[in-house]
Amino acid sequence: MNRLRSTYAPTGFVPLFDAIDLVGRAVYCDAWTGEEVKSPRRERYADQPQYLATLGTLLRETNPELDEADALACLREIDKECAAPRMRRDQVTEKLRAWLLEGSIAACSFDRQSGDASDIPPSHWRGTDCLKTFETGTLRGQYVLVHREQVESVLAGRRTDGSAAAKIAHLERPCREWLEGLMKANPKGQTEGKARYFRQAQREFDGITKNMFNKAWGKAVSNTGAKGWSKSGPK
Numbered sequence: 001m002n003r004l005r006s007t008y009a010p011t012g013f014v015p016l017f018d019a020i021d022l023v024g025r026a027v028y029c030d031a032w033t034g035e036e037v038k039s040p041r042r043e044r045y046a047d048q049p050q051y052l053a054t055l056g057t058l059l060r061e062t063n064p065e066l067d068e069a070d071a072l073a074c075l076r077e078i079d080k081e082c083a084a085p086r087m088r089r090d091q092v093t094e095k096l097r098a099w100l101l102e103g104s105i106a107a108c109s110f111d112r113q114s115g116d117a118s119d120i121p122p123s124h125w126r127g128t129d130c131l132k133t134f135e136t137g138t139l140r141g142q143y144v145l146v147h148r149e150q151v152e153s154v155l156a157g158r159r160t161d162g163s164a165a166a167k168i169a170h171l172e173r174p175c176r177e178w179l180e181g182l183m184k185a186n187p188k189g190q191t192e193g194k195a196r197y198f199r200q201a202q203r204e205f206d207g208i209t210k211n212m213f214n215k216a217w218g219k220a221v222s223n224t225g226a227k228g229w230s231k232s233g234p235k
Helices: 016-031 049-062 068-102 129-136 148-155 164-185 194-204 210-224
Strands: 013-015 107-110 117-120 142-147
Touching: 013 016, 013 148, 016 068, 016 129, 016 142, 016 148, 068 129, 117 142, 142 148, 164 194, 164 210, 194 210
Parallel strands: none
Antiparallel strands: 013 142, 107 117, 107 142
16 A cells, blocks of 8 residues: 555544555455556547547558558557556445445544544535545545544444544543643643653554644643643743
């Protein structure tokens, strides 16, 4: 799987494109190369006479032994080969769309800047708007994430409950509670740099991201009233 696509997702979540890749590998096994994920939408040229006539002329010029019928058959075969990756992607996308629509797999939009996640209602996957989401992997400028366990469970014939946004919040809450304890113990301000607290949080809470940590930090300051912790540097 292309790791570059996964770098922004919190632990346990995958971008929509990676979910397509997971389903594709499960459905097509060795026939799935991974290149299908980025295969663009394309027109069906094989049914356009003018296009075929132009290419057929060029093909016969370079291959004089071909007559018009042979050239046409050759071009249709080439078109079929070129369309195969996209056809596989479309079939996989349709399976994933059906699971998202019925609620077997939950999805959320994720803002990398703030760490906020918002559930995408199943109804989104019913209309034509979802086609753009599948092409870009985004919704209203935010990345679309799904919980990897839910994808794998559906593929294995099992189902897991819970929204994607709730699962992200579940990662953030224990970190916030831990920070609140530290702030209550020393309300005047932090005794170490914020970066060191973040490294400690990564050891304590598997899957916590920097955005989640910063959000938990801000909420902890607000909840405890420890304004000194909103200033940089140890006290």
